[in-house]
Amino acid sequence: MTATAAETSIAPRVPIARGLRFELVKLFAQWRIRLLVLACWIAPGLVVAVVSQQDSLPVDSLFGRWMGQSGWAGSLVLLGFAGSYALPLLTSIVAGDVFAAEDRLGTWRHLLVAVRSPRRIFAAKALASLAVVLVMVAGLCASGVLGGVLAVGAQPLVGLDGNLLSTGDAAGKVLLAWLSVLAPTLALAGIGLLGSVALGRSPMGLLVPAVVAFALQLCQLLPLPVAVRLALPGYAFIAWDGLFTDPVQLAPLMINVVVSLAWAAAATALAFVLFLRRDFTDLAYDGSGRRVWLFGVLPLAGLLAVSTGVVAASTPSLGSGIAKDTVQDSVSVAFAHLYRMQTRQLNRPAVTEEQLRAGAECVKSGGKGEQEGPGNDWRCVVTWHLPGVDAAGTAIYQVHATPDGRYTADGDGPKEVNGYFLVHTPRGDAPNPLWQFDGNVELLPTTKG
Structure with missing residues (x-):
């Protein structure tokens, strides 16, 4: 039976709700799906609780150094790991296999006879895979x-500008950060649906979201212009860090959320x-062949080109966004906030940021070459003033x-200020x-204020 025959069948079609329930x-019913859902709801909390109690914390991870002092930090460390590894893998297993499984089992003809509408079959399978992915993300x-709050407590969290976020503010920002990564997750899920349909029973369909996510991560490690970086659908997996500054760096995140949703819609369509x-009458069907390029790779490549052009036209920066003045501003603001925290620790007289008048003078590569771009060769000298001290x-x-x-500032003296941990x-x-x-350089200067 062909798709045309199924659509024109006289028998009534199965409602989408019933098809969704069936899918x-x-x-x-698959053991691996049940196991993954169970793992998403239990394992992260146990890991966060155990790691938060250790003397050696994952300081190389964003917010990892604060896991022992605030329960909210563990969820953000988990979010960074999920965006790089867990979410691409989950979308591959769920969305990347939802159509290919019917090819391996040879059940398409039976399904078409039962449902009598390829459109409703597609909608039910797409919605079912989306629901399972959302359940997994909610569990993570x-x-x-829960693991971080129970193990450490709901104490205030230090933001990426050194400012201390209250418990309520930290909770809201953590929730927003998790919500923001739904957009790139949907983009990977849409790509998974496309790979599952286009490649048939081939196991490559299962790997498409993971491979695409890996390629996007490699691109983010390159010194790309800001416009290209924002036009890649996976940037929202890391752009949530702008929520933890004051003022929030919202523009890069919102731009990439829109881009990611456009990718999700395009890939699903x-x-x-x-x-x-x-x-569906071809029992030896093993993928769409040339149609993969015509209906898959080329349209998405065109979408990338269009989104890059739109972002480039709407943003003022075409370079890396990491310049001397932005680095100096970020380092000086973070230092001032953290200096006040150290003052409270030592029971010294309180001081405000206005009184400190902290400033930073930063140079890259010893002042040789262009003073912009990423690297581990930035050196900053921070100065500040105390009331009554000349x-x-x-x-x-x-x-x-x-x-x-993102950047990490490593103290190099004096010992009584920043030379000892x-x-x-x-x-x-x-x-x-x-x-x-840890800090965050504002890539788009228009987001200030």
């Missing part, structure tokens, strides 16, 4: 938050067109900036907030 039952978020054009204080930082605008407080030794800190 959900089939998905959850809830489990990570292409999969729908390929599915309707398929001849001489300005100075501290040195070695700054490693990555192409996406502990400070001696009246309550005992405590982590020194000025020893190392």
Whole structure:
């Protein structure tokens, strides 16, 4: 029976709701889906709780250095891991196999006879895979938050500008960060549907979302112009860090959310067109062949070119976005906030950012060459003033900036300020907030204010 014959059948068609329920039952009947859902709701919380209690924390991960002091940090560390590894893998297993499974089992003709509408079959399978992916993402978020809060507590969280976020503010921003990664997750799910339809029973369809996610991650490691970086659908997996600055760096995140949703819609529409054009009477069907390029690769490549052009025309920066003045502004603001935190730790007289008048002078590569771009060769000298003291204080930082605008500032003295990872407080030794800190350079200067 062909798709045309199924559409023109006299018998009544199965409602989408019944088809969706049937597809959900089939998905959850698979042991690997049940195991993955269970793992998403239990394993992250256990891992976050255990790691938060360790003396050695994952300081190389964003917010990892704060896992022992705020329960919200563990969920954000988990979010960084999920965006790089877990979510691409989950979308591959669910969306990348939802159509190919029927090819391997040879059940398309039976399904068409039962449902009598290829359009409704596609809608039911796409919605079912989306529902399962959303359940998994919700489990990752809830489990990570619960594990961190129960193990450490819902204490305030230090943001990427050194500012201390209240418990309520931190909770809201963590939830927004998890919601923002739904857009690139949907883009990968749409690409998974396209690969599952286009490649048939081939196992390559299962790998398409993971391979695409890996390629996007490699691109983000390159010193690309800001316009190209924002036009790649996976950038929202890391752009959520702009939520944890004051003011929030919202423009890059919102731009990429729109781009990711456009990719999700385009990939799903292409999969729908390929599915309707398929001849279900061919029992030896093993992929769409040339149609993969015509209805898959070329349209998505065109979408990338268009989105890059639109972003380039609407943003003022075509370079890396990491310049001397933006690095200096970010480092000085973060230092001022963290200096006040250290002051409270040591029970010294309170001081405000206005009184400190902190500033930073940063150079790249010893002042040789262009003073912009990522690298581990940034060196910043921070100066500040204390009320009643004529001489300005100075501290040195070695700054490693990555192409996406994140950086780590490593203290290089003096010892009593930032040269040691502990400070001696009246309550005992405590982590020194000025020893190392993470920050975020604003790639789009128009987002300020």
